[in-house]
Amino acid sequence: xxxxxxxxxxxxxxxxxxxxxxxxxxxxxxxxxxxxxxxxxxxxxxxxxxxxxxxxxxxxxxxxxxxxxxxxxxxxxxxxxxxxxxxxxxxxxxxxxxxxxxxxxxxxxxxxxxxxxxxxxxxxxxxxxxxxxxxxxxxxxxxxxxxxxxxxxxxxxxxxxxxxxxxxxxxxxxxxxxxxxxxxxxxxxxxxxxxxxxxxxxxxxxxxxxxxxxxxxxxxxxxxxxxxxxxxxxxxxxxxxxxxxxxxxxxxxxxxxxxxxxxxxxxxxxxxxxxxxxxxxxxxxxxxxxxxxxxxxxxxxxxxxxxxxxxxxxxxxxxxxxxxxxxxxxxxxxxxxxxxxxxxxxxxxxxxxxxxxxxxxxxxxxxxxxxxxxxxxx
Amino acid sequence: xxxxxxxxxxxxxxxxxxxxxxxxxxxxxxxxxxxxxxxxxxxxxxxxxxxxxxxxxxxxxxxxxxxxxxxxxxxxxxxxxxxxxxxxxxxxxxxxxxxxxxxxxxxxxxxxxxxxxxxxxxxxxxxxxxxxxxxxxxxxxxxxxxxxxxxxxxxxxxxxxxxxxxxxxxxxxxxxxxxxxxxxxxxxxxxxxxxxxxxxxxxxxxxxxxxxxxxxxxxxxxxxxxxxxxxxxxxxxxxxxxxxxxxxxxxxxxxxxxxxxxxxxxxxxxxxxxxxxxxxxxxxxxxxxxxxxxxxxxxxxxxxxxxx
Amino acid sequence: xxxxxxxxxxxxxxxxxxxxxxxxxxxxxxxxxxxxxxxxxxxxxxxxxxxxxxxxxxxxxxxxxxxxxxxxxxxxxxxxxxxxxxxxxxxxxxxxxxxxxxxxxxxxxxxxxxxxxxxxxxxxxxxxxxxxxxxxxxxxxxxxxxxxxxxxxxxxxxxxxxxxxxxxxxxxxxxxxxxxxxxxxxxxxxxxxxxxxxxxxxxxxxxxxxxxxxxxxxxxxxxxxxxxxxxxxxxxxxxxxxxxxxxxxxxxxxxxxxxxxxxxxxxxxxxxxxxxx
Numbered sequence: 001x002x003x004x005x006x007x008x009x010x011x012x013x014x015x016x017x018x019x020x021x022x023x024x025x026x027x028x029x030x031x032x033x034x035x036x037x038x039x040x041x042x043x044x045x046x047x048x049x050x051x052x053x054x055x056x057x058x059x060x061x062x063x064x065x066x067x068x069x070x071x072x073x074x075x076x077x078x079x080x081x082x083x084x085x086x087x088x089x090x091x092x093x094x095x096x097x098x099x100x101x102x103x104x105x106x107x108x109x110x111x112x113x114x115x116x117x118x119x120x121x122x123x124x125x126x127x128x129x130x131x132x133x134x135x136x137x138x139x140x141x142x143x144x145x146x147x148x149x150x151x152x153x154x155x156x157x158x159x160x161x162x163x164x165x166x167x168x169x170x171x172x173x174x175x176x177x178x179x180x181x182x183x184x185x186x187x188x189x190x191x192x193x194x195x196x197x198x199x200x201x202x203x204x205x206x207x208x209x210x211x212x213x214x215x216x217x218x219x220x221x222x223x224x225x226x227x228x229x230x231x232x233x234x235x236x237x238x239x240x241x242x243x244x245x246x247x248x249x250x251x252x253x254x255x256x257x258x259x260x261x262x263x264x265x266x267x268x269x270x271x272x273x274x275x276x277x278x279x280x281x282x283x284x285x286x287x288x289x290x291x292x293x294x295x296x297x298x299x300x301x302x303x304x305x306x307x308x309x310x311x312x313x314x315x316x317x318x319x320x321x322x323x324x325x326x327x328x329x330x331x332x333x334x335x336x337x338x339x340x341x342x343x344x345x346x347x348x349x350x351x352x353x354x355x356x357x358x359x360x361x362x363x364x365x366x367x368x369x370x371x372x373x374x375x376x377x378x
Numbered sequence: 379x380x381x382x383x384x385x386x387x388x389x390x391x392x393x394x395x396x397x398x399x400x401x402x403x404x405x406x407x408x409x410x411x412x413x414x415x416x417x418x419x420x421x422x423x424x425x426x427x428x429x430x431x432x433x434x435x436x437x438x439x440x441x442x443x444x445x446x447x448x449x450x451x452x453x454x455x456x457x458x459x460x461x462x463x464x465x466x467x468x469x470x471x472x473x474x475x476x477x478x479x480x481x482x483x484x485x486x487x488x489x490x491x492x493x494x495x496x497x498x499x500x501x502x503x504x505x506x507x508x509x510x511x512x513x514x515x516x517x518x519x520x521x522x523x524x525x526x527x528x529x530x531x532x533x534x535x536x537x538x539x540x541x542x543x544x545x546x547x548x549x550x551x552x553x554x555x556x557x558x559x560x561x562x563x564x565x566x567x568x569x570x571x572x573x574x575x576x577x578x579x580x581x582x583x584x585x586x587x588x589x590x591x592x593x594x595x596x597x598x599x600x601x602x603x604x605x606x607x608x609x610x611x612x613x614x615x616x617x618x619x620x621x622x623x624x625x626x627x628x629x630x631x632x633x634x635x636x637x638x639x640x641x642x643x644x645x646x647x648x649x650x651x652x653x654x655x656x657x658x659x660x661x662x663x664x665x666x667x668x669x670x671x672x673x674x675x676x677x678x679x680x681x682x683x684x685x686x
Numbered sequence: 687x688x689x690x691x692x693x694x695x696x697x698x699x700x701x702x703x704x705x706x707x708x709x710x711x712x713x714x715x716x717x718x719x720x721x722x723x724x725x726x727x728x729x730x731x732x733x734x735x736x737x738x739x740x741x742x743x744x745x746x747x748x749x750x751x752x753x754x755x756x757x758x759x760x761x762x763x764x765x766x767x768x769x770x771x772x773x774x775x776x777x778x779x780x781x782x783x784x785x786x787x788x789x790x791x792x793x794x795x796x797x798x799x800x801x802x803x804x805x806x807x808x809x810x811x812x813x814x815x816x817x818x819x820x821x822x823x824x825x826x827x828x829x830x831x832x833x834x835x836x837x838x839x840x841x842x843x844x845x846x847x848x849x850x851x852x853x854x855x856x857x858x859x860x861x862x863x864x865x866x867x868x869x870x871x872x873x874x875x876x877x878x879x880x881x882x883x884x885x886x887x888x889x890x891x892x893x894x895x896x897x898x899x900x901x902x903x904x905x906x907x908x909x910x911x912x913x914x915x916x917x918x919x920x921x922x923x924x925x926x927x928x929x930x931x932x933x934x935x936x937x938x939x940x941x942x943x944x945x946x947x948x949x950x951x952x953x954x955x956x957x958x959x960x961x962x963x
Contacts, residue, residue: 066855068388085388087861099856103874112870113860160856389784395864396779400791403776403839406768410832411798414809421808431812484705492702500946501706504713507945509893511911512934516712519719519927527715530730561712569953622802625895629915644804648811649900658808665805672800676793 015042017077017168017200018063024071025058025224032058034224036072040168040202041217045194047203049211050221050247057172059221060204064093064170077167087113092161093170096177098153100145106132106156107141110163124163131162134196151182162197171203175210187213208248212236220244242370245296251327251342253296253364255335260291267376270295270365274333276312278358280365283374287365293373294335294366299342301362304328306347309355314339316352330356415665422659428652441659453659458635462643469552469627469639470620473559478613480560481567486597488568489575506565514629517558521545545630551637555627562626567612574608575601614675621668640664713938720931727928741932751933753906754913760823761909762891765830766884773838773883774846774876778868780839781846782854792843799836803896806832814901821903829897834887841886841955845879846872882955885948889941910937 018040025033033055040046048056061067063074065086074081081089100109107128114124132138135155145153154174161169171190175183191214194201205211211218212232220227220235220243228235228244239245245253258277261269267279268287272295280295287293317338318329326346332339341356348354365373422441426434438444443452453459488499505513520528521544529541544554578601586596624641631637633646644664648657719727723740745751779785780792810829819825849872857867873880898909905913914933917926945952 064859065388066858083388085861086859091859093856093859095852095856097850097852099850099852101853101856101871112857112862116861116866160860164860392783392864393785396783396785399775399779399864399868403772403835406772406831407795407798407835409813410810410828410835411801411806414806414813414832415801417809417812418805418807421812426808431815487698487701487705490698492698494702498702498706500949501709503945503949503952504709504942507889507941508713508938509911509941511893511895511915512716512938513712515914515930515934516716519931520712520715522927525728525730525927527730527732561708565709566956569956573953618800622804624803625911629895641802641804645807645896645900648804648808654808661802661805661807664802668800668802668805669797672797 016040017042017044018202019075019078020059020063020072021075022072023059023062023069023074025055025062025067026070032224033062036226038219038226038229040200042200043198045191045201045203045214045216047205047211047215047218048221049205049208049218050227052206053223054221055224056204056206056221060170060172060202063168063202064091065089087117090167091170092164092166092168093172094154094157094161094174096173098145098157098177100153100156100160102145105142105144106137106148106159109145109156110141110160113160113164127163127165128159131159134162134193135159150178151186154178154186158193162193167200169197169199169201171201173205174203175205175207183210190214208250212248220247222247238372239296239364240372242294242296242366245364245366245372249298251299251340252336253298254302254339255366256295256297256332256339257335258293258295260287260289260293263287263289267360268365278360278363280360280363280373281376282365283376286373287367292368294370295358296364296366297358297362299327299340301359302339302341303357303359304341304343304347305355305357306352307355308353312356312358313353314356316348316350316354319346319350321346328354330354418658418665419662421654422662424655424658426654426658428649428654431654434655437655441656442663453656453663458638459640459643459660461635462638462640465552465637466621466623466639466641469556469559469623470617472552472556473563473620474613474616476556476560477564477567477616478571478609480564482571484564484568485571485575488572502565502568504565505562508562510562510625511629513558513562514626517554517561518545518630521554521557548634548636551631551634555630555637558630559620559623559626563616567616570612571605571609574605574612577608578604618668618671618675621671622664640667713935713942716931716934716938720928720935723928741928742936745929745932745936749913749917749929749933750905751910751913751936754908754910755937757823757826757907758892758910761826761830762888764827765834765891766887768827769831769834769838769887770842770880770884772835773842774873774880775868776839777842777846778864778872781843782849783864792840795836795839799833799840801832803833807896807900810897811900820901821907823907825901826894826898826909829901830891830894833894834891837890838883838887841883842876842879845876845883849875878951879955881948882951885944885952886955889945892941 016039018038020036020038023033023036023038024031036059048059050056058067062069063076065081065084069082076089076091100106101112104112110128110131111124114127115121128141129138132141135158137152137155137159140148140152140156145156148156157174175186178186187210190201190203194214203210203214215232217230218232218235219229222243227247228240230238232248235244236248239248242255246255257273258270259273261271261277263269268282269277270280270293271277278295312332314330314332316328317331320327320329324344326343328341328343328346330339330341367373421434423436423438424434425437425440439452441452443450443454445451484502488495488502508516520526523529523541523543523546526541526544528544529538532538533541542550544550582600582604583596586600622641623639624645627637627639627642628645633642633650638646640660641664644657644660646657647653647660651657718731718734720741721734721738722736723738726736726738729735780788810832814820814825814829817825817828819828853871854867857871862871892909893911894909895911895915898912899915902908902912905916908916910933914930914937917930917933
């Protein structure tokens with residue numbers, strides 16, 4: 001999709017680290033993954049995100065080699081890896097529960113994989129100390145995992161991956177077991193590590209904040225297939241499907257049912273089921289009169305003013321004051337319940353009447369199957 | 379997300395490793411379990427003799443049951459065999475019942491925390507730790523009709539008026555044996571039941587306490603139903619063990635007819651009478667009885683789980 | 687405190703006392719009896735009156751008891767070592783790898799532990815004789831496998847299942863083969879389970895009577911249970927009770943010490959084997 005520039009350019013463009021072609025994963029009749037086509041670029045921080053059960057962990061484990069693809073081809077650096085053992089793929093994985101060997105010291109944990117690969121003790125020692133220094137755990141090398149805090153264990157798990165000097169790092173929801181404050185710190189750590197190591201990283205999470213902040217590109221997965229791929233801001237501003245639009249952003253995007261009215265050169269009129277309408281700047285031929293559509297607008301894009309001036313009015317049902325902004329629950333029906341608006345200053349209290357506007361440029365119009373309709377000029 | 383089986387190349391190599399890991403154990407098991415069992419069953423269809431086991435000739439089901447000129451012969455026609463069966467079942471029923479009740483009582487006591495509980499629990503483990511033979515001998519000594527402390531105690535408490543010959547009097551043999559087995563095995567039952575009791579949620583009791591329900595009612599209506607599954611498992615295990623009993627009875631009362639169990643009957647035929655074919659038939663019968671009961675238990679157990 | 691509560695508490699502790707006495711008295715009485723000699727045994731005492739060790743000495747001198755103990759120790763330790771090794775490797779396969787027939791195999795192994803010993807007696811007898819292991823410690827070691835192996839496999843499988851899957855996956859990612867995973871990742875974590883299982887198997891092997899009785903001929907090759915079981919005196923009806931009690935005490939004391947030290951482990955092993963089944 002044209003138009004938006006990616007936030008950050010990956011180091012080596014057109015250099016594909018991981019290539020997934022028509023990947024499918026079936027368990028008996030259940031299709032966990034279906035027709036996945038994806039490319040992860042070298043040096044990129046790619047985040048797989050989606051709700052529970054969407055298949056993101058399975059996809060990651062497939063890349064790792066802990067699961068095998070039922071269909072399709074997986075290639076790493078151009079080599080087909082479907083039947084290659086995990087340890088020979090040039091990857092390292094950081095697990096959600098860290099999976100440190102409880103009976104080994106931190107040093108031995110970091111050493112285990114290297115010794116199995118028959119590395120010289122001196123060289124292994126060098127790598128271990130370098131990784132420990134990078135992660136600031138060099139003072140913990142003789143401790144056992146049970147004597148470490150959650151954050152420290154996390155670092156050891158990352159250190160274990162770093163010592164292997166892999167081509168690709170895989171992270172399986174590594175921050176889920178940490179408390180909120182620690183998560184923020186670790187996010188920054190991971191970003192720093194990525195810059196420092198300049199490695200390809202594939203990261204799985206269900207947390208959209210992690211996805212938005214860490215990723216060069218995010219991959220939104222839903223029920224085993226890819227909804228959308230792209231830089232976070234691009235996916236946020238130009239969602240391709242209702243699912244992608246609703247997944248990113250908190251509070252969730254408001255979805256209003258509507259029907260296409262008059263189609264003219266200035267724009268397409270959409271009559272909203274809850275009353276009123278907008279003129280959407282859709283491309284020519286995108287929609288015709290009578291089409292059932294869904295209009296989406298994010299809470300922060302709704303312009304709310306006090307009074308009854310219009311173009312739309314609503315009564316405020318509930319005000320949630322969060323300090324730096326407030327969320328107004330308006331008595332307008334959306335697909336998911338009441339319409340929510342995010343405002344800096346509260347124009348009216350509960351039971352007060354407000355006016356609001358839905359700026360056409362911020363409206364996303366989705367067709368009957370949930371796919372976004374192209375705008376004029378795209 | 380719960381994931382069922384994966385049928386791909388990487389998993390196949392793990393499955394292959396699994397079988398490589400299993401083979402040594404399976405080979406040994408086949409050697410010491412499968413082969414002897416099959417051999418015993420085969421021998422039960424022969425006229426093998428202990429001194430000339432290689433000359434065994436196939437004689438069909440004669441060892442089990444056959445008519446020989448108007449008279450029934452074979453294990454199934456031997457009244458002594460049926461007596462052994464009766465003794466075994468009687469023994470099983472008595473010991474399992476007593477051990478369950480006593481064990482439950484001990485478990486309830488141990489479930490409460492009191493000073494010295496650890497020591498009491500250790501003391502309770504002692505009978506279980508003592509080798510069966512030693513237990514048999516110790517009790518045999520206590521049950522001695524002339525110098526035994528048991529008679530001395532009972533006379534002193536006026537429970538009996540003259541000394542009893544526990545291991546000589548045919549009517550008392552079973553009691554003597556049950557006495558020892560109960561002493562030896564109750565700890566095992568008690569521990570199993572205690573483990574089950576300790577897994578029960580404490581909230582039930584606290585709620586009952588708050589409601590002021592009488593402890594006996596709590597026991598019948600709350601404790602018992604919750605412990606039932608574990609209790610049933612323990613009882614079945616014990617019962618299957620009891621049916622196979624040999625050591626205790628042999629050492630305490632020898633191969634006495636009145637007290638014989640199926641295992642003792644089989645061994646007597648095999649070793650003392652050297653009638654390997656006949657003895658093997660008895661052994662095979664015992665095996666099939668145990669196997670049948672085990673299968674029944676598994677099937678009924680599965681069905682019960684399915685209904686849940 | 688209310689009088690009702692006091693009575694209840696007294697009754698409770700009375701019950702505890704009864705239970706303890708019931709459990710310990712026979713062994714205590716055996717000790718007292720073993721310390722008597724000659725005519726002392728014909729008198730009944732509830733408390734120790736003599737402290738003579740004559741019985742203990744004669745047990746070794748006249749009954750080759752030293753050989754019995756040696757045989758028992760050799761057999762039990764060897765049986766446990768072999769069972770643990772075979773059991774651990776089997777447990778890895780049965781507990782950590784999914785494959786067709788696994789459930790049936792587990793049930794079969796459980797089934798073997800239900801075999802009545804007599805049922806395999808004649809077959810085993812022939813096997814032992816064919817291998818030339820009659821009246822030999824090796825014959826006992828081999829035959830004991832029939833009850834130690836299934837039990838060991840079953841309990842170790844139960845324990846190995848508890849280990850986290852991600853630990854194994856991390857090891858796979860580190861390049862460990864199944865054998866390395868078992869030896870260097872799982873086995874160190876299984877020590878408690880192995881001690882427990884080993885202990886229980888040891889007690890079972892030490893305790894065994896029927897096979898030891900049937901497969902040995904002279905007293906030097908016998909194990910402790912058979913040695914004690916067959917101790918006979920000068921005439922048919924005169925059993926050397928003093929010696930028997932002494933032998934019993936000798937054999938039982940180390941076992942009791944072991945059990946007391948490891949009681950928690952033993953309980954967890956027993957319940958893992960039975961309840962979780």
